[in-house]
Amino acid sequence: MMRHAYPYLAPGMTVGLLGGSFDPPHEGHVQISRAALKRFGLDQLWWLVTPGNPLKENPPASMARRVQAAREIMDHPKVRISDIEARLGTRYTAQTLRALRKSYPRVRFVWLMGADNLAHFHRWKDWREILDSVPVGVLARPGERISARLSPAARIYSRYRIPAAQSQRLARAETPAWCFLNVPMIDASSTEIRKRGGWSE
Numbered sequence: 272m273m274r275h276a277y278p279y280l281a282p283g284m285t286v287g288l289l290g291g292s293f294d295p296p297h298e299g300h301v302q303i304s305r306a307a308l309k310r311f312g313l314d315q316l317w318w319l320v321t322p323g324n325p326l327k328e329n330p331p332a333s334m335a336r337r338v339q340a341a342r343e344i345m346d347h348p349k350v351r352i353s354d355i356e357a358r359l360g361t362r363y364t365a366q367t368l369r370a371l372r373k374s375y376p377r378v379r380f381v382w383l384m385g386a387d388n389l390a391h392f393h394r395w396k397d398w399r400e401i402l403d404s405v406p407v408g409v410l411a412r413p414g415e416r417i418s419a420r421l422s423p424a425a426r427i428y429s430r431y432r433i434p435a436a437q438s439q440r441l442a443r444a445e446t447p448a449w450c451f452l453n454v455p456m457i458d459a460s461s462t463e464i465r466k467r468g469g470w471s472e
């Protein structure tokens with residue numbers, strides 16, 4: 272099936288963006304995607320399969336392989352597996368968000384990530400711009416809840432945090448706005464799967 276770089280999105284829609292290496296995709300990604308769709312009341316959720324995390328030294332498996340594996344594991348009518356960052360030529364999240372917001376000025380994008388990424392978020396390029404321009408949903412991850420809550424980004428933006436009980440407000444909230452969800456956790460990681468040899472060619 273032909274997949275367009277810019278799929279049609281109706282004005283006013285809410286779209287969660289889960290950026291990741293997905294090298295390989297696993298049940299943890301599936302679980303947080305289902306939880307985010309429900310708890311943030313999203314119309315769609317895109318898995319943005321990155322050409323390569325700018326903070327990771329080793330390049331991931333090919334885009335084609337990761338996209339295919341993602342489509343096999345995540346079968347949900349509201350979830351789209353996207354290679355749009357490769358098409359746009361963007362690598363940094365702030366850059367990707369700028370491009371998407373320009374192309375879809377009336378769509379409400381929500382950046383989604385696991386708690387481990389919130390812990391290191393202050394090392395991302397233009398991280399304040401990200402928090403200032405789109406709502407951010409953070410999903411609990413085993414072993415990372417405390418470090419995430421005490422992280423520089425969480426502390427600096429603490430007054431903009433929306434309580435989990437009001438998570439349905441996040442997508443349409445005025446930015447900055449972020450919300451930490453204590454979803455049921457799945458202890459899966461791509462590193463672990465690669466170590467076990469569960470993703471070799």
Ligand SMILES: Nc1ncnc2c1ncn2[C@@H]1O[C@H](COP(=O)(O)OP(=O)(O)OP(=O)(O)O)[C@@H](O)[C@H]1O
Pocket residue numbers: 289290291292293294298299300303383384385386387388410411412413456457458459460461462463
């Ligand atoms: N088990 C999990 N629980 C919660 N969030 C997760 C989980 N696994 C991945 N995520 C989140 O999903 C996004 C994409 O993750 P990624 O593709 O890097 O998987 P990973 O298992 O963290 O990979 P790696 O071990 O190679 O770093 C990130 O925001 C990450 O925090």
Ligand SMILES: O=C(O)c1ccc[n+]([C@@H]2O[C@H](COP(=O)([O-])O)[C@@H](O)[C@H]2O)c1
Pocket residue numbers: 289290291292293319321323324325326327362363364365388394395396
């Ligand atoms: O923009 C950045 O500086 C930046 C730094 C680290 C990670 N990211 C993005 O965060 C997402 C999660 O990456 P990963 O490798 O933990 O799955 C993915 O979309 C990366 O492109 C982005």
